[in-house]
Amino acid sequence: MISSLLVANRGEIACRVFRTCRELGIRTVAVHSDPDENARHARVADTTVRLPGATPADTYLRGDLIVKAALAAGADAVHPGYGFLSENADFARAVRDAGLLWIGPPPGAIEAMASKTRAKELLGLMPLHDVTEADLPVLVKAAAGGGGRGMRVVRRLADLDAERTAARAEALAAFGDDEVFTEPYIEDGRHIEVQILADTHGTVWALGTRDCSLQRRHQKVIEEAPAPGLTDALTAELYDTAVRAARAVDYTGAGTVEFLVADGRAHFLEMNTRLQVEHPVTEAVFGIDLVAAQIRVAEGEALEADPPRARGHAVEARLYAEDPAHDWAPQTGTLHRLTVPSGVRLDTGYTDGDDIGVHYDPMLAKAVAHAPTRAEAVRKLADALERATIHGPVTNRDLLIRSLLHAEFTSAHMDTGFYDRHLDELTAPAPDPYAPLAAALADACTRGSRFGGWRNLPSQPQTKRYAVAGEKREVRYRHTRAGGFEADGVRIVHADGGLVVLEVDGVRRKYEVTRYGDQVYVNTTRLTALPRFPDPTTQHAPGSLLAPMPGTVVRVTEGLTVGTAVAAGQPLLWLEAMKMQHEIKAPATGTLSALNAVPGQQVTVGSLLAVVEAT
Secondary structure, eight states, X not given: OOSEEEESSOHHHHHHHHHHHHHHTOEXXXXXXXXXXXXXXXXXXXXXXXOOOSSHHHHTTOHHHHHHHHHHHTOOEEEOOSSTTTTOHHHHHHHHHTTOEXXXXXXXXXXXXXXXXXXXHHTTOOOBSSOXXXXXXXXXXXXXXXXXXXXXXXXXXXXXXHHHHHHHHHHHHHXXXXXXXXXXXXTTOEEEEEEEEEOTTSOEEEEEEEEEEEEETTEEEEEEESOTTOOHHHHHHHHHHHHHHHHHTTOOEXXXXXXXXXXTEEEEEEEEOSOOTTHXXXXXXXXXXXXXXXHHHHTTOOOOSSOOOOOSEEEEEEEESEEGGGTTEEOOEEEOEEEOOTTSEEEESOOTTEEEOSXXXXXXXXXXXXXXXXXXXXXXXXXXXXXXXXXXXXOSHHHHHHHHHSHHHHTTOOOTTHHHHHHHHHTSOOOOTTHHHHHHHHHXXXXXXXXXTOOSSOOOOEEEEEEETTEEEEEEEEEOTTSOEEBTTBEEEEEOSSEEEEEETTEEEEEEEEEETTEEEETTEEXXXXXXXXXXXXXXXXXXXXXXXXXEEXXXXXXXXXXXXEOTTOEEEEEEETTEEEEEEOSSSEEEEEEOOOTTOEEOTTOEEEEEEEO
């Protein structure tokens, strides 16, 4: 029996495993990098062990240090979570060789399936070796790991080598393995997967299907169970293939077999020999704790002959600290507050006041809604996200709500090309036009006497300026003799430092206002208070390329120097942040007049990287 368990991971998944451990009476051990010393997963564990590392990114890839940490803390089992070393057979062996219980499949099964190239060969599918024009488009993909890292779509042969290089770099940073392979890219298919759970006594469960078609950069954004609209015959085929794949490698524990479904046919993608990020939707539908099941299987318990019955529908949305309107750029800063209404499951690795850094994945949380029908689950989740309090960096919350309510999604006609087709409309700014006024009135109440701006004779109105969704907004209001406020076209029913009630054309709306420094949150609208007299020293010359995020300059285009002619849209350099590489492109055709970036350089948001003088 397990008495103490170490999670060889961080963030949300570590907290998720610890929650089940507490319910089972198992003590918990966390490991952490230096930036994660005060992270939530380290705070909630019974015992913590620091992992030294050359860089924060590689800390959780040091299997030798993790095994030492488990032994030093008195743990008798290791759960790998997902990502990092979760599909590393050598790590699984090292855990077992140290006399620790491995919460996962046998190392041999990991080797057979965790490498996508070997998994395809096992099933008689071969990757492309010599790519020709006729093969395009193709997908360059990391052989290890997942989560969209080390994955590139290539539509021109001329781009193949560069994309392979970028994919290898991402794969090495994320999984410690730079092997990549190439396969045909099937556009506009549906990403369908089957959850597997197998014991050591020969029983294999197929726990339903999941649809994970809504993806950005090949990383899932919204998932649901069961996958809607599949025929009984196709579902049976998916189950059969998934079970056969598990039996072929004597699989035990939880795993997922993934497919791309197009034109009624299923194409095998890979088997993930670990717990998936989206496992909560399966848990909700089947009423099962998959982490508890993993632990019981590892302890030798047998599954029942048949899996539990599926009930209802579940939908999960991943909340990311990123800006979908600007190339999904990851965001950093303080997460002041994160709450969702009751009745919706929230899995997160953060608590109020935590800092979101640059070193790891930008996922803040997963929100999961379960209901008797798909329509009810979708509506429930969209409403919960709308009512959620999210104060901190820019997130994809609005994108999630709009995606859930989009006609293609509500009618279950989505595919993996959803965001390619609809991203512009889904990210079009639509802030509440009265949010700046509400922010100004709340600020006026907070900062001084309600009579401070009143004058005996008519005077100029008070003005406040805010940045909202990249645009500057100016609002005007006056103090009244009675101690209230007035504004053109709006009746101000109530105003204090935290709540403003406005009436427009007979309709009253409530605005909850919260301020953190110059950041103001009015319901779901995020504003930045602008100074009355802007600092002229912060202005940059036209054509300046500023770092959109903190990160590391990993590459500069070969031969690029001051005076080089560049074309609009040409990649000039690459930043690595949160294990992903981001291209910084020339904003216009012209001449490079400044280049401040060099490989290996750490930059902060707004750092001047280069300047292009347009011609």
